[in-house]
Amino acid sequence: MLLALFEAGSSLIDNAVEKVGDNLTSMVLVTTAFILSMGYLSKAVFKQFQPHDKELKYPPYIPSSIPFLGHAIAFGKSPIEFLENAYEKYGPVFSFTMVGKTFTYLLGSDAATLIFNSKNEELNAEDVYSRLTTPVFGKGVAYDVPNPIFLEQKKMLKTGLNISQFKQHIPMIEEETKDYLKRWGDSGEKNLFEALSELIILTASRCLHGKEIRDMLDEKVAQLYADLDGGFSHAAWLLPGWLPLPSFRRRDRAHLEIKNIFYKVIQKRRQTEEKEDDILQTLIDATYKDGRPLNDDEIAGMLIGLLLAGQHTSSTTSAWLGFFLAKDKPLQDSCYAEQKAVCGEELSPLKYDQIKDLTLLDRCLKETLRLRPPIMTMMRMARTPQKVAGYTIPPGHQVCVSPTVNHRLQDTWLQRLDFNPDRYLHENPAAGEKFAYIPFGAGRHRCIGENFAYVQIKTIWSTMLRLYEFDLVKGYFPTVNYTTMIHTPNNPIIRYKRRVH
Ligand code: HEM
Numbered sequence: 001m002l003l004a005l006f007e008a009g010s011s012l013i014d015n016a017v018e019k020v021g022d023n024l025t026s027m028v029l030v031t032t033a034f035i036l037s038m039g040y041l042s043k044a045v046f047k048q049f050q051p052h053d054k055e056l057k058y059p060p061y062i063p064s065s066i067p068f069l070g071h072a073i074a075f076g077k078s079p080i081e082f083l084e085n086a087y088e089k090y091g092p093v094f095s096f097t098m099v100g101k102t103f104t105y106l107l108g109s110d111a112a113t114l115i116f117n118s119k120n121e122e123l124n125a126e127d128v129y130s131r132l133t134t135p136v137f138g139k140g141v142a143y144d145v146p147n148p149i150f151l152e153q154k155k156m157l158k159t160g161l162n163i164s165q166f167k168q169h170i171p172m173i174e175e176e177t178k179d180y181l182k183r184w185g186d187s188g189e190k191n192l193f194e195a196l197s198e199l200i201i202l203t204a205s206r207c208l209h210g211k212e213i214r215d216m217l218d219e220k221v222a223q224l225y226a227d228l229d230g231g232f233s234h235a236a237w238l239l240p241g242w243l244p245l246p247s248f249r250r251r252d253r254a255h256l257e258i259k260n261i262f263y264k265v266i267q268k269r270r271q272t273e274e275k276e277d278d279i280l281q282t283l284i285d286a287t288y289k290d291g292r293p294l295n296d297d298e299i300a301g302m303l304i305g306l307l308l309a310g311q312h313t314s315s316t317t318s319a320w321l322g323f324f325l326a327k328d329k330p331l332q333d334s335c336y337a338e339q340k341a342v343c344g345e346e347l348s349p350l351k352y353d354q355i356k357d358l359t360l361l362d363r364c365l366k367e368t369l370r371l372r373p374p375i376m377t378m379m380r381m382a383r384t385p386q387k388v389a390g391y392t393i394p395p396g397h398q399v400c401v402s403p404t405v406n407h408r409l410q411d412t413w414l415q416r417l418d419f420n421p422d423r424y425l426h427e428n429p430a431a432g433e434k435f436a437y438i439p440f441g442a443g444r445h446r447c448i449g450e451n452f453a454y455v456q457i458k459t460i461w462s463t464m465l466r467l468y469e470f471d472l473v474k475g476y477f478p479t480v481n482y483t484t485m486i487h488t489p490n491n492p493i494i495r496y497k498r499r500v501h
Contacts (some may be wrong), residue, residue, distance in 0.1 A: 059104055059391040062086060062096040070097030083107065083405050093389045095397060099238060102403040104397045106388060106407055109433035111400045114388045115380055116435060116443035120147040123399055125379035125445055131241055135251060136308065138259065141301035151444065153302060158448045160282035166455045167352045168277070169207040172455055174350050176203045177463040186498040189473055192265065193319040193492040196460070199274050200315040201225065201307070203456055208306045210280040212265045212448050214367050221261070227254035231307060232485060255304075261275075262300035279306070310449050310456075312486045313374040318457050319489055320372040321365055325461075326470040326494055328475050331421070335361050336499075337367055347466050355458050363421035365457055371419060371440035373403040374486045378441055403438045412436045468496040 057255060064070040075082045075098055083105060086094050092111040095104040106112050115123055130143040141148055180199055184190065201222070206214040231251035239245070266284065277282055283299045294302070325332040338360045368480075377400045386393040393399060408416045412430045414423070430436035440447035471494070477487030 005396055006092065015087050022101050027368065035380065037251075056392040057390060059095045059393060060090040062090065062094060062166040064097060068100050070099070072098040077482065078403055080270045083402060089406065091389070093391055102397045103400055103401045104382075104393050105402065107405050109406065109412070109435040111389055112406060112435040112438070114386060115378065115399060115401050116441075118443075120384070120444060122382070122384045123380035123386065125380055127383070128379045128398055132232055132236050134148045135236070135241065135248070136228055137305045138255060138297065138301040140298045144303055147444070148191050149288070153298075156283060156286040156294070156434070157279070157306065159286070161448065161452050163352065164252065165279065166451070169452075169455060170350050170352055170355060170459050172206050173459040174463050175204045175208055177460050181464070181467060184468075187496060189493050189495050191492055192322050193315065193489055196317040196318040197311070197321070199460055200311060200318065200456070203460065204307050204314075207452070208279055208457070210265070210276065210301055212268070213262065216261060221258075224254040224258050225307070226396055228258060228304070229311065232308075234485065258304060259297070259300045262303055264295050266296045266299055282387070307341060308430035310453060314457055316374045316486050316488050317365070317368055317453070318460060319492055321368040321461060322459065322470060322494060322495055323472070323478055323492070324368055325364065326472045328419065329471075331364070332465070332470065336363065339462060350459055350462055355455060355462070358458060358462065360421065361458055361461065362454070363424055365454065366424060367419055367421045370407045370437060371417070372480075372487065373407060373439040375439070375441070376404045376487055377402050378445070401435075401438070406436055406438060409436070415442065467498060469499055471495040471497075
């Protein structure tokens with residue numbers, strides 16, 4: 001009976017969470033109500049945020065009159081504005097509380113050095129990310145293993161993401177994109193973010209998983225990926241993992257079903273004599289430093305990780321790039337002219353060297369990643385006291401760096417809010433600051449997918465620009481949806497019209 005009541009309660013929470021569409025503010029309220037009702041609120045939570053040691057200077061603490069929730073609502077509504085105001089008032093290092101957790105932000109290149117140069121045992125990634133990633137990727141990979149092992153796994157993946165692979169990927173991405181766009185017709189209006197999310201998953205599956213797995217990607221499998229991806233939610237981050245929420249159950253079921261699909265493909269591959277030249281084969285042949293090969297479970301987990309690490313990041317970035325080009329028609333025309341200049345008037349099928357030579361498109365993508373970096377905050381748990389800018393951050397604080405804020409600091413970037421891809425051609429104050437531009441992170445946790453993401457996004461957009469012209473609908477440039485974990489465009493509808501060659 002008690003269990004039934006409990007299940008009903010948690011299902012209500014889950015439904016509420018789903019209804020608010022991952023809205024952080026509502027999520028926070030629902031969570032708080034739950035936690036309060038469970039009697040979890042304890043004075044001890046607050047105690048840990050007060051300086052215990054009078055000798056030490058702790059970072060300035062932004063007070064809040066709302067117990068427990070702290071600044072969650074203001075931050076949830078407009079995180080960048082909140083951080084920029086705090087930077088003005090308190091300087092590059094400051095702390096505040098949200099939902100019972102203390103966050104210390106390190107803003108600007110100098111302060112960010114602490115995170116990027118730190119040891120994982122001191123500023124730890126698993127402590128903050130594992131509860132989200134382990135149920136999705138599975139055990140034995142990424143943040144479920146000690147960082148030296150994950151570093152070995154990253155090295156194996158990086159071996160598979162090489163230029164000879166990219167050369168094979170480009171025609172596959174072009175073909176997938178052309179096939180996909182057949183349904184668009186000559187002109188119309190479409191939800192660009194939705195379309196690019198579909199295109200990113202199709203192209204990533206084809207390039208990163210191999211042909212066998214891509215061929216199985218029908219609606220049912222797409223739904224499994226969506227359920228699995230539902231694991232990356234505020235609910236999963238804030239609520240205890242043992243709660244029997246429907247979305248947690250869907251995630252866990254999808255995880256098992258996808259792994260079963262992957263196991264079959266891996267086993268078949270292991271049995272065939274002839275070796276394929278792709279990333280799956282690289283993983284099958286890879287060994288750890290001690291000579292141990294990856295087992296099927298690790299390979300399947302790494303395949304899930306490869307797909308999902310690039311899914312939201314690359315689809316959001318591609319969508320924002322599209323809107324920046326639609327807003328600035330002369331720039332879009334220059335990008336189209338660049339296609340002809342680099343690939344010839346006939347616009348022959350894309351090749352790796354041409355993709356490299358599309359330098360204007362490259363700079364547009366770079367500038368998109370400056371103004372709309374998909375990962376707004378990188379986080380670590382302080383396991384030991386950390387010294388920065390004359391302050392000591394105590395253990396237990398979640399230490400954060402924000403690419404979004406670093407990418408638009410007043411002193412670092414000229415005309416900081418303008419979309420100007422040519423800024424990288426000129427004298428640029430940011431160039432002298434090591435961590436002024438960090439869309440892919442830095443240090444031991446740096447992204448391994450950057451080169452693939454550039455190839456994938458540039459190939460998709462080259463194909464789209466060759467086929468269509470893009471316009472904003474009634475001049476509307478999307479506002480930023482801050483309620484999702486990755487900042488997506490609000491109402492991302494774009495108008496397109498086939499080019500006449
Ligand atoms: C536009 C696309 C992408 C962006 C902006 C991006 C951004 C990032 C960032 C900021 C980090 C550092 C996280 C941290 O320090 O906490 C990261 C790490 C990582 N990314 Fe990406 N990523 C992108 C695409 C990809 C793709 C396509 C893959 C795989 C093919 C990938 C795989 C990884 C992996 C394995 C890590 C390592 C995490 C760690 O060591 O802790 N990413 N990415």
